Amino acid sequence: MTLSNIIGIAICQLINPALTTEASRVPDMILYIAIISTPVCISALAIASKPPTPPSPSGETEKFPLCEGLLSLLKNLDFLCIFISFAIFVGFFNAFTSLIEQIMAPYGWSDSQAGIAGATLTVVGLLSAILFSFFLDKSQRYLQSIRTIVPVVSLSFLSFIFVIHFNSSFAVVAVMCGVLGASAFSLLPLALELAVECTHPVSPQLSTGILWISGQLFGAIFLVTMNALRYPSNEGDPKGNYLRALIFQGTLSMAAVPLSWVIGRFGQRVNRRLVIDKTNA
Incomplete structure (x- = not known):
């Protein structure tokens, strides 16, 4: 999960400058980000709160x-x-x-x-x-x-x-x-x-x-x-x-x-x- 965040940052840093070669294209870049991120955010609602089987004994511990x-x-x-x-x-x-x-x-x-x-x-x-x-x-x-x-x-x-x-x-x-x-x-x-x-x-x-x-x-x-x-x-x-x-x-x-x-x-x-x-x- 940590690496997924890093990869996302890396992709954005490499792609965004290519999409915004001019200042006038910044609103377009923001629109593209919104179009991509919106369905991804909605799909997060389908993620279960915890896996069906704990990944380790510590995963069975009751959390605060x-x-x-x-x-x-x-x-x-x-x-x-x-x-x-x-x-x-x-x-x-x-x-x-x-x-x-x-x-x-x-x-x-x-x-x-x-x-x-x-x-x-x-x-x-x-x-x-x-x-x-x-x-x-x-x-x-x-x-x-x-x-x-x-x-x-x-x-x-x-x-x-x-x-x-x-x-x-x-x-x-x-x-x-x-x-x-x-x-x-x-x-x-x-x-x-x-x-x-x-x-x-x-x-x-x-x-x-x-x-x-x-x-x-x-x-x-x-x-x-x-x-x-x-x-x-x-x-x-x-x-x-x-x-x-x-x-x-x-x-x-x-x-x-x-x-x-x-x-x-x-x-x-x-x-x-x-x-x-x-x-x-």
């Missing part, structure tokens, strides 16, 4: 009601750390991918180069997420993985201050987009799975739904903030650049790294579902 589940999440320090990290990194990723063309344009890079950078980020990220999901499913090393990947994502965001502003090689930009895509896309299934593990028996729909909402909300906030930090069209070197926005992105990303290091150190069991499944295997 909504209010009790929300209260449990608020008291779970591990989940709160995941929540803040997820909101920041997904938010910045959404904002950065939305602004990548505007970020690169002041430095003389063309729209096609910005498109290649975005496609590199998406394709490399998608392939990495697929491979990493298999690894995570087999190894179940959630804590070790998140403590490794989060610093890589943060350093990738920080590096764009130098890669964009002080670098003239497009190859370096493309490589760093690939690194950011690989680490950021891999973080998605990892954070969602770890959130479900450490909050069981809270409903997975509740914990992961809150994470997705936070990521989209922070993405909108960061998008507005980064645009506000952009130099005016007659100021900066080069004029109209996003250097201050990139510094904001890199600094806040690095500040969020310690949150990944304290997950699992609050005396609460993290792999709750795995313990139940192994005990009843």
Whole structure:
């Protein structure tokens, strides 16, 4: 399910620019999205609330009601750390991918180069997420993985201050987009799975739904903030650049790294579902 969301994002990022070659075609693109998404949303009503047979022993556990589940999440320090990290990194990723063309344009890079950078980020990220999901499913090393990947994502965001502003090689930009895509896309299934593990028996729909909402909300906030930090069209070197926005992105990303290091150190069991499944295997 996590990969289906990633694939959908990747397809949209690749197809939408091809459909909107002119500003006047943006309403047409929105209409196409509405035509495709409406019947898909309606079909979701036919999906059963749960499978006829639980996929694992932990699936038979009675889940908390909504209010009790929300209260449990608020008291779970591990989940709160995941929540803040997820909101920041997904938010910045959404904002950065939305602004990548505007970020690169002041430095003389063309729209096609910005498109290649975005496609590199998406394709490399998608392939990495697929491979990493298999690894995570087999190894179940959630804590070790998140403590490794989060610093890589943060350093990738920080590096764009130098890669964009002080670098003239497009190859370096493309490589760093690939690194950011690989680490950021891999973080998605990892954070969602770890959130479900450490909050069981809270409903997975509740914990992961809150994470997705936070990521989209922070993405909108960061998008507005980064645009506000952009130099005016007659100021900066080069004029109209996003250097201050990139510094904001890199600094806040690095500040969020310690949150990944304290997950699992609050005396609460993290792999709750795995313990139940192994005990009843």
